[in-house]
Structure formats: C-alpha cells, structure tokens
Amino acid sequence: MPDTDSQSELTLSSPVKGLPGVGKAKAASLRKMGIENVSDLLRHLPMRYEFLAGESSIAQLQADTIGTARGIVAAKRWVPGGRGKGRLEVTLQDDVDTLRMVWFNAAYLQDKLFPGIHIRVTGKVQHFGGYPQMVNPKFEPLAHDAVPEPLPSYRRPIYPATEKLPSSQIESLIEHCLDQLGDTIPDPLPAELLKHHEMPSLSDALKLVHRPTMPDDPGVGRRRLAFNELLLLQLGIELKRQYNHDKLQSPSLHFSDAKDEHIRQRFGFELTASQQQVVSEIAGDLQRDVPMNRLVQGDVGSGKTVIALYALLMAVADRYQGALMAPTELLAEQHYLSMSKMLEGSSVKIALLTAGQATAKSAARKEIEAQIESGEIDIIIGTQALVSESVKFNNLAVVVVDEQHRFGVLQRAAFRSKMSQQVQAGRIASPHYLVMTATPIPRTLSLTLFGDLDVSTIHGLPPGRKPIITRVVGSEKSDDVYEYIASRVAKGEQVYVVVPAIDEAEEESENQLKSVAAHSRLLQEKYFADFTVASMHGRLKPAERDQIMGRFRDGSVHVLVATTVIEVGVDVPNATMIVIEHAERFGLAQLHQLRGRIGRGTKDVKNLCVLIADPVTDEGQQRVEAIAASTDGFKIAEKDLEIRGMGDFFGTRQHGMPPLRVAKIPEDMDLLQLAKRDAVEMVKADAQLKLASNQTLRKILLKQYGTALGLIDVG
Ligand code: ADP
Ligand code: MG
Secondary structure: OOOOOOOOOOOOOOEOEOEOOOOHHHHHHHHHOOOOEHHHHHOOOOOEEEEEEEEOOHHHOOOOOEEEEEEEEEEEEEEEEEOOEEEEEEEEEOOOOEEEEEEEOOHHHHHOOOOOOEEEEEEEEEEEOOEEEEEOOEEEEEOOOOOOOOOOOEEEEEOOOOOOOOHHHHHHHHHHHHHHHOOOOOOOOOHHHHHHHOOOOHHHHHHHHHOOOOOOHHHHHHHHHHHHHHHHHHHHHHHHHHHHHHHEEOOOOOOOHHHHHHHHOOOOOOOOHHHHHHHHHHHHHHOOOOOOEEEEEEOOOOOHHHHHHHHHHHHHHOOOEEEEEOOOHHHHHHHHHHHHHHHOOOOOOEEEEOHHHHHHOOHHHHHHHHHHHHOOOOEEEEOHHHHOOOOOOOOEEEEEEEEEOOOOOOOHHHHHOOOOOOOEOOEEEOOEEEEEEOOOOOHHHHOOOOOOOEEEEEOOOOOOOOOEEEEEEOHHHHHHHHHHHHHHHOOOOEEEEEOOEOOOOOOOOOOOOOEHHHHHHHHHHHOOOOOOEEEEOOOOOHHHHHHHHHHHHOOOOOEEEEOHHHHOOOOOOOEEEEEEEOHHHOOHHHHHHHHOOOOOOOOOOOEEEEEEOOOOOHHHHHHHHHHHHOOOHHHHHHHHHHHHHHHHHHOHHHHOOOOOOOOOOOOOHHHHHHHHHHHHHHHHHOOOOOOHHHHHHHHHHHHHHOOOOOOHHHO
16 A cells, blocks of 8 residues: 655745645745745744733733733714714723724724623734724623633734735744644754854744744844854854865966066056056965965956956966956957057967857857967957857966956856866866956945955056046926037037937836937937947947947947946046936946946046936935945945845845845844854864754755855765
8 A cells, every 4th residue: 555644844945835825826925935835934023013012901911012901892983974974972981991992994893882791802002192092993892701811922923914914824833834844943153152152043033033932032032043043154154165176276376577567568557556456456366276266346446457457467478378258248359459459569368259159150250269278379368159169278377357346256166077187186167257247246245245355455446547426407408418418529529328228118118218219319310410429338249339339439429328338347538428318217336337447548628427316215215326326335235225225236146046034134243253264164174064063054055055155066
C-alpha cells in the first residue's frame, strides 16, 4: 500500500500556497509583497500594534487606548443631520460612571439599542466634556445574568497589507504558522553567539514580534531577526572573499616608475591628487597574484576614464589583454573613441565589440573575435557582448566594468570562464577586476552588498570645472526658458533637452508627457527656427545615434532633444545648458547624471540646468528640491537613500540577492557592524563552516546566497 499520509510537516521553506485559505489568488497577492514561503511570511513584521486594554470598568478607561467596558444602556437619542443622515447618541452606565457613545449615520442601530439592555462595547476612548466617550464602537449584547469571561489585554499586530490581503488575514496566516511550527524552528546561529549578544532564539524572536505581551518585546525580537539577516549576508561575503583569496590566481603585473611614467604620458593632463591615490591603490592590487576586486566610485565627470585606461595599460605593457565593459552601446562607443584618441600614435591595438555587431554576425565581427583570441588586439571595449560565447580571450589580465549607476556584481565568474590560462596548483585563473560607478555608494552601505569589494573614491572634480547653476520652474514658465536659451544658442552655445517619452501618445490628453517626436518639432518651429534641432532616443540604430552625436559634437546640431539615453558618458564641452522636462518623473541619480552632461567646457559662460517640473507627489517635490540644492553626488546619493529606502536604491533584485526584509540600513548600522565582526571571526575559526555547530547556518547560507554570491562552487 502506498503511504497515504501525505500531510507533510510545515517548515520555514514551505510555500505559502497551500496554507489554509491560500489559493492561487491569495498566493499571488502574497507574492506581490515578496512573500513566497513561510520564512518570508514570518519576516513580514507588524508595522505597529494596537493595544487592546482588556475589559475594565468605565472609570478605568484610558484616553487614547482601545478599551472595553460593559454596562446598561441608560438613554438614547437620534439627532437628525439632514438628507437622511444623523447620529445616534447613547449613554452607558455601570455601577459608578457613565460612558457616552456616538454612532454616525447609523439609523439602523436605533432598533438594536434600547434603554435597559446590557451590552459590552469596545472602541477608542476619548475624553469629551469631562466624560469618557467612544465614537462608532463595536458592541455585543449580553444576557442580564450571564457573566462572560472578561477580555484580557492584548497587543494586536497590524501588518503592512493590501486591499486584497488585509492585515487581519495576514495575522491569521502567521498565527497558523507559529502554532504549527511550535518550537521546531531550527536556529541557524550557534547558541554561544546568541548568549554572547544576549539575543533570543529564532523561534522566541518570532513570538516576540508577532505575539508580544510586553511593550519591549517587538524591539527585542526584531533586533534578533535583523541580526540574523545581516550575519547571513556578511558570512556569505566573507566566504566569498576567502574563496577568491585561496582559490583564484591572477597574473601579477610588474610596476616601475618608468612604466608609470609611460602610461601617464597618454593622458595629456596631470592626475588630480585623488586620481593619483586611486591609481596607486590599483597598481598595488595588480602586482599581487590574487585577483584585484575593487570598486572605484567617483562622481560624474570626476575622471574615471583615465583610471580605467591606466589599469588596462598596466596589463598591456606586460603583454596581457585588458577588457572594458560598458552598460550601453553608446557608452561603449564613447569609451572607445576617447581611449582611441589617447592611444593615438602608440602601438596599442584597441577594438570595439558590441551587440549590434553580434546580431549582424558580420565578417568584421568574426575578424575582431579572431584577433582577440590570437592576442593581436590588446584592449577590447564592448557591452555585454564581451561575455558572449563566441568571444575568447588570449590572455586577459584586467577587466574594467563601467557600471555607471547600475550595480551588478555578478559578471566576474563569466569572465573567469573565458580565461585560457590553466589552473595552476589547484587554483583557478582569474582576471583582475575593477568596477567603476558614478553613483557614489553612501559609506554606510558599502559594507553591505559590496562588502567583498575594496573601495576607492575619487573626491572632487578635475580643476577648471565651471559650476552649474540649477533652476526649478513650473511648466507655465517654459516660454521664458526657451526664449532665454535661444538667445544663448544664438551666441554659439549648445543645449540638451530631455523628455520622458519617445513618441506622442495616440490619444490626446491633458497631462500628456512631452515626447522626443513632438517636442523637437515644437522647439524647431517655435523657438529655434534659425537653428538645427535633432532628436535622439534608444530605438535609433547605433550608426544613426553615432551620426547624430557626431553632428552635435561638431556643432552642426545646436539643440539635441533626447530621452535619458544621453544620461551616461556623453561628453560635449560646448553644450552648456540642459533642460529637463517633467523633471519630477526622473530619479535623483538620473537627474544628477543628466545634469553632469554640462559643465564640461572651458568657456567662460554660466552652465545652466533648468528643471521644468510640476510635482504632484511629495517624493517628486523632494527630489527636485534635493537636486536643486546640491551638485555633490555623495550628498545626493545619501538623500536618495533617505527618500527611497535601501531596497529601491540598490534594486537588490538586480543582484539576485535575497532582500533584507527586517534589517534596515542605515538604521541598523550598529547591528551590521556587529555582524561583520562576527562573520570575520567565524570564517577565521572555521573557514568552510564545517563544524557541527555551524551546520544549520551553512545549509541556510548556501540556499539563500549560494547562487547570488557564486558560493555553490565553494563546496
Ligand atoms: P567620468 O567618466 O568620471 O564621468 P571622465 O573620465 O569622462 O569622467 O572625465 C571627464 C572629463 O574630465 C574628461 O573630459 C577628461 O578628459 C577630463 N579629465 C579627467 N581627469 C582630468 C584631470 N586630472 N585634469 C584635467 N581634466 C581631466
Ligand atoms: Mg565615464
């Protein structure tokens, strides 16, 4: 006989679908909140608690709490309010005191509440004219002589909820899970550690947050749950770091003053002190046979390109290859152009490889690939196409990834697999790895997701930069703005105009967004009749974009109307003005990037950024204000984090990292530091987490972070 007892035990990894009352629709609502299994559900914490004070006499009811009392209805009165509306006023008496109650627009209650009946009422207590009062309380009739159980006091959890999935339903699901799980929840953290930090066990912590009895309970429970998440994250990062250190091997590049001198000759300017510092840090890394794993953060225009070139040339000078990967084709082309220019007259061979060529499967692309494989090409610049299957490197030593303001730490393994050098003494060949970002990561955060990267920062901008003036105006001022700008274009300056949409919407509507198509037409006719207006967006072919960019760069196009495709990398010194339409719709980092397109020239004119905005949300208003208030990318990033919270700021999903549900950064910074210290200690003591006391931890860690951090092959 087959085993018919299919009632499986509930565990933390059980899916929520299948819990009582959770079918397809409820499961979908839960998934929208990021809740897929029981563990997710139990880490969905109450946002507050409603204190139900339990039953008391009327005299003991406390203002501003939810109270319960019983008594006899003494009087009632209907006060009409016109158009069928009105209120029912009732007084309730116990042996000593009187409670006033008011129900609004509840005529039907007139037949349910009579003087002389006994009732028990529950509601929020207010004091009004010396008497306690409740508005729209709940009530239940009591039989004269019955003595029902008095209600005990209770902290009712109120959960973040949706219309389809109210707090009360989440509450009962969590109740069910806690009941079923009982004390069977395995605790990943070693008992010693918990004792040391005076933290409760995992199952106690869950009870403290979901079923608190004392006011301090939720805080104590939450702290443990937050620590749990942060410790797992830090352990994952620590294991990864250890692995890179022990198992990977990179070419150790040589360094000399002569080589350094030789590379710098290419730049055409002196490095700033800050660039110099970053370059030394990189040169230090590259001399070791452990892969460099470094993040360079520097504001828009801070001069990251030469840093990248420096690292690439360190490889090329030792007869290795270097690769630079950019997030968009436009940006890859920009890098290719500016680096080619700096390398003019040298023997370094540089090539561009993009997806555009990939789809073409052209002979040219095959040719480039062959030259990459043979080692004839020294520096390869491209997009994601660089990690496509057909690309094989001859001897790659340095990879630079220009992330701009996206974060993706997952590419490293992809490059590793493209190394032709072979495993030496049990170690796997890996290039050195440098990530560049223009969204400075607030210091408070670099510990979390980027904990396995070393961080270098370029402070400030190269000398000679002109300040940028930022103005915010409502759309009713558009006329003035464009007339003023036209007057400056007439003097030889150029302007970017950024709009959110590519095409006009099909239907006319009042709050239609400005589009590249319609707005460039309007600008050409109305304000710039004597000049050339061109447009640009992501749907144009790379060759068309190149051609338009080329004409803007050489000055034959005066006004460039574009979507945010121009937000990264575009560098045209004569463009001194930028207008951003519907500015309230763009993110802070994006606005900052867009503004970074100007202020790159040496002309003695005022660089002007005009944000045309009609913010309708608080957040939109805050963003526009923040961007107008500062040009410092670090300050703006901090503000961004404040406005959006960490989840959105990072777009953790993009990483494939499990989101932090309970822990909040920067609020839980102290816990993060604690977790970091513990993780380092634990990995030092037990490098593979093989000890018996670490087994639960190890299992959970591999399950949650294995793929995201590439820990699976840690074994
Ligand atoms: P980022 O990529 O960080 O936004 P870029 O590398 O494009 O910035 O540099 C912006 C501009 O500053 C470029 O025109 C570059 O040539 C110039 N630049 C960079 N470093 C210096 C420096 N030390 N002195 C003068 N100009 C510099
Ligand atoms: Mg750049």
